[in-house]
Amino acid sequence: MNVFNTLTRKQESFKPISDDYVKLYTCGLTVYNYAHIGNLRTYFFEDILRRTLEYFDYRVRHVMNVTDVGHLESDADTGEDKLVLGARREGKTPEEVARFYEKIFFEDLVAMNILQPHIICRASEYINDMIEFIKVLIEKKYAYEVEGNVYFSIERFPEYGRLSGMPVDKLVAGARIEIDSNKRYPGDFALWLSKSKFPNQIMQWESPWGRGFPGWHIECTVMSIKCFGEHLDIHCGGVDHIAVHHTNEIAQAEAYLGHRWCNYWMHGEWLVVAKEKMSKSKGEFLDLRAIAKNGYMPMHLRYLYLTAHYRQQLEFSYESLTAAKNAFENLRTRVLELKAINEPVDSDRMLKENIQAKFWDAIADDLNMPVALALVWQILKDTGLSSVDKLDLLEDFDRVFGLGISQFSRRDLPDDCKILIRERENVRQRKNWKEADRIRQLLTEKGVGIKDTAHGAEWYWLM
RNA sequence: GGCGGCAUAGCCAAGUAGCAAGGCGGCGGUCUGCAAAAUCGCUAUUCGCCGGUGCAAAUCCGGCUGCCGCCUCCA
Numbered sequence: 001m002n003v004f005n006t007l008t009r010k011q012e013s014f015k016p017i018s019d020d021y022v023k024l025y026t027c028g029l030t031v032y033n034y035a036h037i038g039n040l041r042t043y044f045f046e047d048i049l050r051r052t053l054e055y056f057d058y059r060v061r062h063v064m065n066v067t068d069v070g071h072l073e074s075d076a077d078t079g080e081d082k083l084v085l086g087a088r089r090e091g092k093t094p095e096e097v098a099r100f101y102e103k104i105f106f107e108d109l110v111a112m113n114i115l116q117p118h119i120i121c122r123a124s125e126y127i128n129d130m131i132e133f134i135k136v137l138i139e140k141k142y143a144y145e146v147e148g149n150v151y152f153s154i155e156r157f158p159e160y161g162r163l164s165g166m167p168v169d170k171l172v173a174g175a176r177i178e179i180d181s182n183k184r185y186p187g188d189f190a191l192w193l194s195k196s197k198f199p200n201q202i203m204q205w206e207s208p209w210g211r212g213f214p215g216w217h218i219e220c221t222v223m224s225i226k227c228f229g230e231h232l233d234i235h236c237g238g239v240d241h242i243a244v245h246h247t248n249e250i251a252q253a254e255a256y257l258g259h260r261w262c263n264y265w266m267h268g269e270w271l272v273v274a275k276e277k278m279s280k281s282k283g284e285f286l287d288l289r290a291i292a293k294n295g296y297m298p299m300h301l302r303y304l305y306l307t308a309h310y311r312q313q314l315e316f317s318y319e320s321l322t323a324a325k326n327a328f329e330n331l332r333t334r335v336l337e338l339k340a341i342n343e344p345v346d347s348d349r350m351l352k353e354n355i356q357a358k359f360w361d362a363i364a365d366d367l368n369m370p371v372a373l374a375l376v377w378q379i380l381k382d383t384g385l386s387s388v389d390k391l392d393l394l395e396d397f398d399r400v401f402g403l404g405i406s407q408f409s410r411r412d413l414p415d416d417c418k419i420l421i422r423e424r425e426n427v428r429q430r431k432n433w434k435e436a437d438r439i440r441q442l443l444t445e446k447g448v449g450i451k452d453t454a455h456g457a458e459w460y461w462l463m
Numbered sequence: 464g465g466c467g468g469c470a471u472a473g474c475c476a477a478g479u480a481g482c483a484a485g486g487c488g489g490c491g492g493u494c495u496g497c498a499a500a501a502u503c504g505c506u507a508u509u510c511g512c513c514g515g516u517g518c519a520a521a522u523c524c525g526g527c528u529g530c531c532g533c534c535u536c537c538a
Contacts, residue, residue, distance in 0.1 A: 027538075035538085042538035166466050166534065216536075238538030243466080245537090268538065269468090270531090277532070307476060307486065313469070313531080320475045323487035330486090333500090370477045374485035433496055440498080451500040460500070 001056055001364040003049075003234075004311060006242060006265040007163055011366055014053075014264065016233050021059040023228045024050060025262075026117070027220055027237035027245070030067040031101035034287045035108055037301060037316065038271040038278025042238045044302065045268035045310040045367075047114040049236065051400045052363050063227045064117035065220055066105075068098035068124045069203055069213060094203055098124075108288050111298040113402045121223040123214075127205045130214045130222045133256060134191045134207075142255040146182040148194030148210035154187045157251045163265060164243040189248050190215035217248035225253065232262035239267045269313050278316070286316075294318065299403060300325040306369045306401060328403070333460070334380050335394065335408045338387045347386035355379060355393060363400055372397065413459060417448050421457055424450070428457075 002011045016022045026046045029035055035043075053060050090097060102122075109116065134150055137143035142156050154160040154168065161168050168187060180186075182195075194210030204211050224232055237246060246265060253261040270277040278286065288298055304324035308314040355375055362372040376397065379390050398405040413421075424439040440450050449462045 030537080039538045045538090164466075164534080169465095236538095239468090240533070240537055243533050244535080270538075272531080278538085303486095304475080309477075311468095312476085315475065317474080320487085323475055326488085327486050337501095368477080370486095371484070374477070377485055428496085431496070437497075444499095449499065452495065452498085453501090458500080 001052065002366055003264060003266060004366050005263075006246075006267050009165070012264070016058065017231050017263065021061045022053055023231070023233040024053075024060050024062045025220070025224045025228065025232055025235045026062065026064045027235075027241060028064040028066045028117075028120075029101075029105050031098045031105060033101060034285070034289070035105050036278055037286045037288070037291065040108065040112060040114075040288070040301070041271040041305055041314065042236075042268040043109060043114050044112060044305045046236045047112075047402065048306075048310065048367055048369060048400065049234070049266065050115060051402060052367055055363065055400050061119070061228075062115070062117045063119045063121060063224065065121045065123060065223050066098075066102050067219065068095075068102065068122050069127075069219070095124075108298075111288060112302055113299070113404060115402075119227055121227065123219040123223070124203075126219065126223050126226065127214065129226055130218050131192075131205075131207050133218065133222045133225075133252075134214075136256055137191065137252065140255060142252075143191055144184065145209050146184075148212065149182055149190060150192040150209055150215075151183055151188040152191055152248070152252060152255075153184060154189070154251060155185055157255055159254070160187075160251050161247060163247050163250055166243060189217060189244075191218055191252075217245055218252060220245075221249045221253045221256075225257070230257050230259070230261070234264045234266060235262045236266045236268070239269055242267055268310050271316050272313050273316050291321065296321055296325055300328050302403065303328040303331075306373050306403075309370060310367055331376065331380075331403070331405075332408050335391070335405055336410055338391050338394075339408070340410075341387040347389040348384035351382070351384050352389050352393065356396070359393075359397055369401075372400070376401075411461060413448065414446075417443060417446055417459070421450070421459060425457055428452075 001014050003014050004010070005012045024046075026043075029039060050060050050062055092100070106116065106120075134143060137152065138145065138150065141153075143150050143152050145151075180190075192207055192209055192212060192214055194207065194212030204213055224235070235246065235249075242265075250261065272278065273286070288301075291301065292298075300321060301324070304316075304321055305314070307324065307327075355378065359372055359375055362368045362375070365371075376394060379385065379393055382390070385393075395406045420439050420443055424436050424443075427435040427439070443450055443459070444462065447462045449460045451458050451460070
């Protein structure tokens with residue numbers, strides 16, 4: 001399979017380091033609030049990646065971090081700690097806040113049918129490893145201490161900026177952030193902070209440089225190396241991580257290890273609302289609870305995400321979500337029909353293999369889900385395939401889509417509805433249309449739709 | 464200032480050199496007591512604009528316009 005590697009800006013054939021399993025590390029959430037649907041799009045992309053790898057018989061070990069130590073609002077030691085902010089807002093300790101949102105986060109992933117990582121690393125549980133890591137960087141002269149703060153020296157790492165493609169000397173120092181006078185070079189970034197401008201920081205740990213807290217890029221690097229060793233196959237995150245977070249991670253890790261670290265870097269594009277990236281601070285806070293209130297299921301969102309390529313911005317609106325919802329519900333209906341048929345009809349063997357091959361090509365082409373999804377509708381429309389073969393293909397594809405096609409099932413009709421339908425049949429026989437319409441209305445209110453056919457009334461769930 | 468992305472029908476969105484996928488919506492037919500559902504058909508002679516290179520361009524090159532992102536925390 002081919003994947004687009006941010007490092008080379010090209011599609012490359014994927015080759016894992018080891019035959020045993022693929023080492024996949026994905027950046028998780030900072031658990032100070034609910035995950036919004038933009039966050040979820042990235043986790044969806046990583047899920048599609050993992051499912052595709054597994055579909056092609058790779059064994060995958062998936063590690064995700066949870067950031068539960070305070071990230072300040074900026075890398076310049078300005079702004080307030082998000083977790084502390086959340087805690088104050090809710091009258092809880094930072095730890096309570098972190099645990100609460102972490103729990104909801106993983107519940108949201110389940111609702112979206114996103115596979116759980118095999119290993120979940122909490123940053124707060126790796127503080128000692130981070131300290132040891134920083135010590136090595138200081139020994140190797142890649143880092144220096146000033147007044148209790150430790151910084152990484154990007155001048156010592158000539159390849160700095162390889163991922164982002166941004167020339168170091170062209171970065172506008174202090175363009176948007178205040179210059180930290182402790183830094184030798186404005187582009188240096190913090191590994192450990194003891195002398196923060198926020199002395200009341202609640203979450204603090206002892207370190208050789210003073211009581212404080214780790215910098216903002218060290219956690220993923222340390223936990224990844226801790227979990228996977230000196231090499232990593234794939235590291236994922238949102239596009240926002242390219243320029244700073246992942247760039248800094250590469251610098252730290254390769255300085256520490258003394259060699260290349262991760263082979264493939266993959267990044268998911270934004271979900272945009274009204275031509276703007278999703279943000280936790282602007283407009284309506286769109287998360288799973290908000291869309292549920294408006295009548296949409298997590299699977300409707302998953303379907304929407306499937307309709308666009310992961311490296312393309314996706315335009316979110318309730319109009320586009322409604323389109324996805326309708327398409328998903330139509331798909332469910334069609335699959336239910338297929339499941340009900342079960343007639344042995346001749347099937348076009350070649351046709352089936354042909355469609356199967358197209359699916360392989362699509363997902364192997366840098367996870368082209370829109371093309372793969374179009375095949376679903378082609379299958380449903382096709383007249384040369386038996387229902388058995390159609391279901392067979394759809395369920396096979398769903399190992400990657402994760403729409404739950406094999407679980408689609410028809411809920412039974414409650415007895416009172418059965419009686420109503422029988423009654424309606426009776427009054428219809430007598431052409432009492434008024435009464436028949438009244439009963440149909442009753443059934444509608446119970447969520448049951450009716451279609452009158454030549455061989456009697458059929459019912460279906462209205463949703 | 465530096466780096467990068469995007470512009471395809473009413474909406475979402477594939478395609479990146481050889482007659483413009485798919486979904487949603489809309490319109491029309493069939494069916495129906497009426498409906499609904501289902502089903503069939505239709506729904507971009509054209510891909511922001513202007514040039515260029517090709518037998519051939521939405522796809523490559525140049526220019527222009529518009530929108531967006533990153534260089535602070537962020538998926």
